[in-house]
Amino acid sequence: xxxxxxxxxxxSNEEEPVHLPCNHSTISGTDYIHWYRQLPSQGPEYVxxxxxxxxxxxxxxxxxxxxxxSSTLILHRxxxxxxxxxxxxxxxxxxxxxxxxxGTRLTINP
Amino acid sequence: xxxxxxTPKYLVTQMGNDKSIKCEQNLGHxxxxxxxxxxxxxxxxxxxxxxxxxxINETVPNRFSPKSPxxxxxxxxxxxxxxxxxxxxxxASSLQGLAGTDTQYFGPGTRLTVL
Numbered sequence: 001x002x003x004x005x006x007x008x009x010x011x012s013n014e015e016e017p018v019h020l021p022c023n024h025s026t027i028s029g030t031d032y033i034h035w036y037r038q039l040p041s042q043g044p045e046y047v048x049x050x051x052x053x054x055x056x057x058x059x060x061x062x063x064x065x066x067x068x069x070s071s072t073l074i075l076h077r078x079x080x081x082x083x084x085x086x087x088x089x090x091x092x093x094x095x096x097x098x099x100x101x102x103g104t105r106l107t108i109n110p
Numbered sequence: 111x112x113x114x115x116x117t118p119k120y121l122v123t124q125m126g127n128d129k130s131i132k133c134e135q136n137l138g139h140x141x142x143x144x145x146x147x148x149x150x151x152x153x154x155x156x157x158x159x160x161x162x163x164x165x166i167n168e169t170v171p172n173r174f175s176p177k178s179p180x181x182x183x184x185x186x187x188x189x190x191x192x193x194x195x196x197x198x199x200x201x202a203s204s205l206q207g208l209a210g211t212d213t214q215y216f217g218p219g220t221r222l223t224v225l
Binding site: 032036087095097 | 151166200211216219
């Protein structure tokens with residue numbers, strides 16, 4: 001399973017953008033980059049995924065480096081409800097499982 | 111209208127007992143999973159089933175036995191519970207489980223406490 005590295009924790013202010021980095025230098029060509037988040041006392045929740053191009057959805061944007069060795073999850077305007085642990089996960093075609101790392105604990109200050 | 115539901119939400123029991131956790135999904139997905147989140151908050155896959163067939167068994171003690179009566183249900187039975195089994199157990203489902211684009215939907219979790 002290819003490994004990802006994320007900062008243990010990050011802090012931001014409400015209504016400001018948040019950039020959550022993830023390094024995955026051993027990514028292979030068939031690995032998709034997935035982001036999930038886990039709000040307090042809840043199950044993980046899918047956020048976004050991508051392969052090579054940047055992606056946007058209603059929750060966030062995903063910026064993928066040209067060499068695919070890193071990516072950044074962007075929350076455009078953080079709210080208190082975005083406080084969670086964010087996991088960056090590489091999903092290989094046929095893998096059938098998510099391998100969770102320690103994730104980044106995001107704190108949002110009012 | 112809950113997509114992935116688990117029962118019970120909390121389970122407190124004595125060492126040595128046998129207990130079951132039930133999971134149901136109404137998403138029409140083919141693949142279901144069990145994950146365990148320990149006290150240090152690490153989430154680790156235990157099992158996955160695709161169309162009622164066991165696909166992944168991640169070196170889980172054989173005291174844990176998943177059972178999938180149909181595509182929409184994946185139950186987890188645990189025999190001879192030990193203190194180390196205390197954790198939050200999450201059920202999840204996904205459309206196929208094979209595609210790198212497949213996304214997983216998680217249930218709310220079952221907090222198991224073994225005394």
